[in-house]
Amino acid sequence: MTTYIIRRLLLMIPTLLGMTFMLFAVVRFAPGLTTGGGQFSAGIMQSRQAQKQEQAIMERRLHLVDKNGHPISLVMQYILWLKSTCEGHLGTSIVYQEPVLTLIEQRLPVTLTINAIAMAVIYLVSIPGGLITALNQGRLIDRGYGFLSLALYSLPVIWLGSTVLGFLANPQYFNWFPSAGLHSTNTANMTFFRYIADYLYHIVLPIVCSVYGGFAFLSKQIRGSILENLQQDYVRTARAKGLSGTTVLTRHVFRNSLLNLITLTGMSLPGLLGGSVIIEQIFSINGMGRLAYTSTLARDLPVIQDLALVVSVLTLLSYLAVDICYHLADPRVTYG
Amino acid sequence: MADLTMPPIDQPLLYAPRPYWGWVAARLFRPLLVRMCTAYLVMLVLIALFVPLIANGQPYTCVIPATAGHAAARDYPLFRDLSSIDWILLAVAAALAAQGIVIFASRRLARPQRMMRRRISFAIIAGITIITGSLIAALHHNRLDATNYRSLARHGLITHAVFPPVPWGYAEMEPLSKGLINQLPSHRHWLGTDGDGRDELSRLLWGARIAMGVGFVSQIIALVMGIVLGALTGYFGGVFDIIGMRLVEMVESIPTFFLILTFVAIYGRHILDIMVIIGVTGWTGYARLLRAEFFRIRNLDYVLAAQGSGMPLWRVLFKHMLPNGITPVLVSAGFGMAGAVTIEATLSYLGVGVQPPTASWGSMLNSAGNPATVFRWWQALGPGMLIFITVLAFNLIAESLRDAIDPTTMGRR
Numbered sequence: 140m141t142t143y144i145i146r147r148l149l150l151m152i153p154t155l156l157g158m159t160f161m162l163f164a165v166v167r168f169a170p171g172l173t174t175g176g177g178q179f180s181a182g183i184m185q186s187r188q189a190q191k192q193e194q195a196i197m198e199r200r201l202h203l204v205d206k207n208g209h210p211i212s213l214v215m216q217y218i219l220w221l222k223s224t225c226e227g228h229l230g231t232s233i234v235y236q237e238p239v240l241t242l243i244e245q246r247l248p249v250t251l252t253i254n255a256i257a258m259a260v261i262y263l264v265s266i267p268g269g270l271i272t273a274l275n276q277g278r279l280i281d282r283g284y285g286f287l288s289l290a291l292y293s294l295p296v297i298w299l300g301s302t303v304l305g306f307l308a309n310p311q312y313f314n315w316f317p318s319a320g321l322h323s324t325n326t327a328n329m330t331f332f333r334y335i336a337d338y339l340y341h342i343v344l345p346i347v348c349s350v351y352g353g354f355a356f357l358s359k360q361i362r363g364s365i366l367e368n369l370q371q372d373y374v375r376t377a378r379a380k381g382l383s384g385t386t387v388l389t390r391h392v393f394r395n396s397l398l399n400l401i402t403l404t405g406m407s408l409p410g411l412l413g414g415s416v417i418i419e420q421i422f423s424i425n426g427m428g429r430l431a432y433t434s435t436l437a438r439d440l441p442v443i444q445d446l447a448l449v450v451s452v453l454t455l456l457s458y459l460a461v462d463i464c465y466h467l468a469d470p471r472v473t474y475g
Numbered sequence: 476m477a478d479l480t481m482p483p484i485d486q487p488l489l490y491a492p493r494p495y496w497g498w499v500a501a502r503l504f505r506p507l508l509v510r511m512c513t514a515y516l517v518m519l520v521l522i523a524l525f526v527p528l529i530a531n532g533q534p535y536t537c538v539i540p541a542t543a544g545h546a547a548a549r550d551y552p553l554f555r556d557l558s559s560i561d562w563i564l565l566a567v568a569a570a571l572a573a574q575g576i577v578i579f580a581s582r583r584l585a586r587p588q589r590m591m592r593r594r595i596s597f598a599i600i601a602g603i604t605i606i607t608g609s610l611i612a613a614l615h616h617n618r619l620d621a622t623n624y625r626s627l628a629r630h631g632l633i634t635h636a637v638f639p640p641v642p643w644g645y646a647e648m649e650p651l652s653k654g655l656i657n658q659l660p661s662h663r664h665w666l667g668t669d670g671d672g673r674d675e676l677s678r679l680l681w682g683a684r685i686a687m688g689v690g691f692v693s694q695i696i697a698l699v700m701g702i703v704l705g706a707l708t709g710y711f712g713g714v715f716d717i718i719g720m721r722l723v724e725m726v727e728s729i730p731t732f733f734l735i736l737t738f739v740a741i742y743g744r745h746i747l748d749i750m751v752i753i754g755v756t757g758w759t760g761y762a763r764l765l766r767a768e769f770f771r772i773r774n775l776d777y778v779l780a781a782q783g784s785g786m787p788l789w790r791v792l793f794k795h796m797l798p799n800g801i802t803p804v805l806v807s808a809g810f811g812m813a814g815a816v817t818i819e820a821t822l823s824y825l826g827v828g829v830q831p832p833t834a835s836w837g838s839m840l841n842s843a844g845n846p847a848t849v850f851r852w853w854q855a856l857g858p859g860m861l862i863f864i865t866v867l868a869f870n871l872i873a874e875s876l877r878d879a880i881d882p883t884t885m886g887r888r
């Protein structure tokens with residue numbers, strides 16, 4: 140086990156290096172960055188002197204020049220950037236004039252909370268769904284559920300999101316739900332439970348829009364693994380020794396099928412972070428996705444670069460955690 | 476004692492042996508729903524290819540009446556003003572039709588002759604298409620003609636004008652003075668107009684070209700990258716495999732939509748950029764699948780025989796191994812097409828996709844108003860439904876293909 144973890148960590152190093160180099164190169168070769176002074180002044184009119192100074196600071200910050208103003212080679216630039224990143228000095232946003240780390244600290248909890256709730260809802264529907272369809276394989280309920288979940292998966296979030304918002308959170312039609320944000324304005328004088336209720340009321344529509352597409356994949360996988368487990372020898376043994384159908388199902392088949400869920404959970408993590416861009420933009424929630432989107436529009440390259448970096452490191456770590464969990468949960472799995 | 480010998484080889488078989496792909500196709504297209512989806516997608520591709528002839532503000536042909544000093548003359552405004560992309564797509568359509576005719580005409584020939592004929596005709600047609608395509612592209616031409624032919628026809632300045640079925644271009648605005656913006660469906664505009672006074676139906680049809688174009692081109696790029704990388708890593712293993720898989724992990728570690736946003740932010744929002752970006756961020760799944768298949772196949776006897784007979788590597792890889800490992804990749808490509816259509820629509824909806832006035836279903840959804848204040852749902856209905864049905868059709872076909880090649884469902888009808 141320890142050997143396995145060490146090997147996985149060692150294999151992560153080239154991936155991380157390659158990924159950071161890709162991000163570095165993508166941003167460094169962006170047209171109009173390395174020389175553009177106007178890029179950094181964010182549209183504010185400045186004197187020529189101030190502009191020059193700012194550009195010098197910016198070039199220094201991006202490791203384009205050394206202390207004496209001499210240009211640095213590309214590889215050295217990458218190494219310096221990597222060094223300062225490893226030391227925890229992420230970039231500074233051009234638009235917000237704040238360190239990217241601060242921005243991420245503010246927004247990561249928002250996105251993670253919503254995604255955690257969304258994932259819980261997806262599992263609460265998909266596990267029974269997969270179980271029922273597996274037990275009724277080929278019958279009407281199986282086909283109906285399969286088609287319905289595939290149709291939901293195909294339904295574009297941008298359409299359903301804007302339609303739901305347009306009908307249910309719009310004074311023109313039904314003003315039932317808040318149209319933006321996560322909290323009412325007067326959160327300061329709310330009791331704790333009132334606060335939670337207010338939060339839940341605000342995230343109803345975003346959660347609905349972020350879960351409905353997730354049922355298809357997960358139920359299909361659970362259905363597949365239950366069907367596979369039903370044909371195993373141990374099920375026949377369990378039946379032969381006189382266990383009831385329910386016991387076989389819950390204690391033997393279902394528990395073994397849940398093992399696959401660990402892998403699936405890990406695989407769906409990056410998708411949830413990526414999908415939140417659309418949800419957060421439609422429902423005006425200030426999370427990671429919206430930050431990525433607004434900085435894309437403003438060409439706020441330090442934010443884009445560091446955001447991608449942080450998210451991808453999180454993703455790699457979650458893949459590793461999933462593999463280790465799988466190993467702990469199923470002692471049969473060996474990594475020779 | 477039962478006769479266990481094989482029947483003599485010259486004895487005719489009771490049924491014709493079916494090649495694998497014919498068998499897969501028969502199973503794939505058995506459900507009515509899949510046939511309907513295929514028909515819908517074929518229709519969408521035809522619309523994408525021929526849309527300048529279906530929805531356009533210029534007449535196919537008209538006559539400019541005789542005036543003092545000028546004789547009456549016949550004019551072809553629509554064909555005169557086709558852009559080079561239009562011409563190239565028309566050439567592609569003609570090539571596809573020609574190849575289809577050859578395939579149909581050679582269907583009763585024996586297999587060697589049939590394949591030979593199809594290959595030769597494919598080479599000739601592809602050659603002609605590439606040459607004419609690049610010639611047309613060299614004589615680059617954008618749509619320039621902004622003449623209002625409908626008004627000319629109404630005032631008798633042109634006669635015998637034959638307009639396309641939807642007589643509006645995708646960027647043609649009703650003049651502001653008429654107040655014909657955000658119209659409900661009417662006789663003049665069958666699906667109403669958008670906030671700029673442009674015809675919704677025409678824009679929906681033109682949007683099909685963007686959606687299909689992005690879907691096909693991006694997935695072809697992704698497939699080529701994924702197949703080459705997956706084949707090499709799966710066949711050679713070892714160091715190749717380690718490096719290739721690190722490359723896959725590198726791209727996969729960044730959530731797709733984040734990666735696409737990063738690329739779009741930096742490398743521009745031209746439609747070709749978007750195709751390439753969706754392609755180069757979407758190949759990892761194909762590489763993984765093909766690698767796994769090649770691991771399984773590479774030690775089978777027929778591959779060893781192919782290697783032993785001294786075939787060049789590319790022939791072993793792509794002619795002998797690929798057809799036996801491609802099916803999971805094809806299933807995945809079906810889902811990939813659906814994903815590409817969604818991603819393009821989403822990018823355009825967020826305003827970082829194709830640039831106006833190009834019609835895309837996503838940007839049409841966006842122009843249906845800010846949902847929290849003024850929401851014109853009838854404008855969102857058309858593009859929303861089209862994205863939904865297109866994505867659903869691709870997903871259904873992919874799922875049906877997965878069932879068709881799944882050995883565990885073999886016996887069931």
